[in-house]
Amino acid sequence: MPILIDPVELAARLDAERDEPSGSPRTRVLDVRWTLAEPDGSGAYRTGHVPGAVYVDLDTELADHSAAGEGRHPLPTEAAFERAMRRWGLRDGDAAVVVDDAAGMSAARAWWLLRHAGFGDVRILDGGLGAWRAAGLPLEQGDVVPQPGDASAHFGAMPVIDLDEADALGAADRGVLLDARAGERYRGEVEPIDPRAGHIPGAVSAPTAGNLDADGRFRPADALRARFAALGVDAEHPVAAYCGSGVTAAHAVAALEIAGVEAALYPGSFSQWSNHAERPVALGASPDGEDGRP
Template sequence: MNHIVSLKWLLARMYEPDVVIVDCRFLMGQPDAGRELYEASHIPGAVYLDLERDLSAPVEEHGGRHPLPDIFDLTVAISRVGISNESLVVAYDDQGGMMASRLWWLLKYLGHEQVFVLDEGYTAWVDAGFPTSSQQKTLIPARYLATVQHNMLVEMDEVKELLGQDRVTIIDSREGPRYRGEVEPMDKVAGHIPGAINRFWKDGLSDNGAWKGADAQSERFADLDRDGELIVYCGSGVSATPNIIALQEAGFSKVRLYAGSWSDWISYSENPVAVGDEEGKKHVK
C-alpha cells in the first residue's frame, strides 16, 4: 500500500533520525482524553498533535465543527514537534486511523510527500508486544516550508455549484443512518448533501481493524467513474480523510476534500438537504 505502513515496518525504522512518529489519539466529546492516553503510554519517541488544538481552527459560525487550521498556525504546530520538509512522518491513533488520516491529509495539503498512517493502530502495537514508553520526547523544533496544494480542497460554494453534474460524484463518509437522516448525534440537522452517495469510511477496514488492500478498496468504489471528479465529506472533515486514502489506494486521482463537510453545509440555512437513499428514494426539503 502507498499510504499505510505496517507495525513491523515502523518497528524496524522507529529510531531512524529522519522518522517522526505522531500520536493522534483523540476521543470525540472528551477533548483531554487523547493527550492523557499519550502521556500514560505511547510508541517510544512519538510526539503528540491534538485534533482540536493543533489540527483544527477554532469553531466559528461557518467552517464546520473541525475547521481547517490556518496554514501559518499548522506550520508552526508541525515545526514545533520536529517535522521538517525532509521528515518521514508516521501517524497513528486508536480510532481506526481516522485521526491519523486527518494529519496525513493536512501534511499532503502542505505539500509533504513522506507521510504515512500506521496500520491497525496503537492497541495492535501493544498487543504485538512492541515497545511502549511514558517518557515524552524532548522537542527539537524544525523548519517547515509549506507548498499548499489548493487542488486538494473544495469549498462550500463550489460544492453547491457542482450539484447534479454528471462527472462529479459526492461521497458521504458517515455511517448509513446518519447519511439517510435517520439519526444525527452530532449536528443540528439530519440528512446529506443532495446527490451524495454513501460510502462509510470504516468499510475500508477489515474486521481486525487493518486497512484493506488496493483490490478490496477498488471493489468498494467499483461503480465510480475513474476519470470523474470525486468530492468527499463527512460530519466535520475528519472521517472523510480515511476514505480519501482508500480512494487513492484504489487508484483514483481526482479526489478533493470538502473540509467543512456536513456541519459547514447546514450552517447555511439556504442549502438544500436530502434524506433517505439516493437510489430513487430521496426527497429534498
C-alpha cells in the first residue's frame, strides 16, 4: 500500500470526486496541525487548509491522557479512536490523506493510528501544506463539519513495543532501537519537557529531520534505505522507533516502511522511560552512553 501522495495528485483526485454520487467512497483529508509549542492547531487550520479537510485534534483524538504512566501521548483506546474516525466522516472503503504543516511529523501519528486500526488506504501528504502551497493549490478557510461516518477500528495491524521490550531491544546484540528526537536531546544536552535528559541505553540516534529532503518531502526509498542501513537497520532483525512521546516516532516508522523495513512503535517513548527512576538513561553520542551501558 502506498504511503505518500503528491499534492498535485491529491488535488486532481479531489476535483474528480466532486461530481461523484455522495454515497461513493471518497478521499477524506484530515488536518493534523500540532506542535509542542502550539498543541492546538485549530486556529491555523481555520486560517487555511486543504479544501474539505477536517481538523483532527492530536491531543484529544490521537491520544488518551487518562492513561496514567504511559507517557505524554498514550495511544487512544480502540473505541475512542473509532468514535473519532466517525466524527471525521470516515466510512469503510474511503481513502484518507493526513496533512500537517510540519513535513508530516504530526500527521504521521494519524497515519500510524489509522493503519493500526486496519483502515485500508491512508496516505501522508508528501511535503505537507508547504508543498501544497508551493504547487499553487487553493486553501479553504473556516471549519468543515462532515456527516458522521461508519468506519470501524480494529487495533493490532501495526507492531507495538512496551517499556520492557524497548529495554530489551536496546540491550540486544541484534536489532535496533531508533531515537527519532533531535540530536541534542538524544545526547542529553537539552531536555525541554521530560524529567531527565539523555536516551534509552543502546538506542541509536536517528533524528526525524534526516528522513526529509531540503523541501520537506520524504527522501527517496533508496536514500532512506542507505540512511537506515548506516544506522545498523536491516529487514532481518527487529527494529523499533521512539521519540519524546510517540508522535514523531510514527514518522520514522513511515520512513522505514518506505525503505522496505517493518518497524514497531514504542508509544510511551522517552516521556514514559524518563519517568521511571529505576530505568537508566545514557548521555552523549554513543548508544550505550559516555561510559558504556549503565
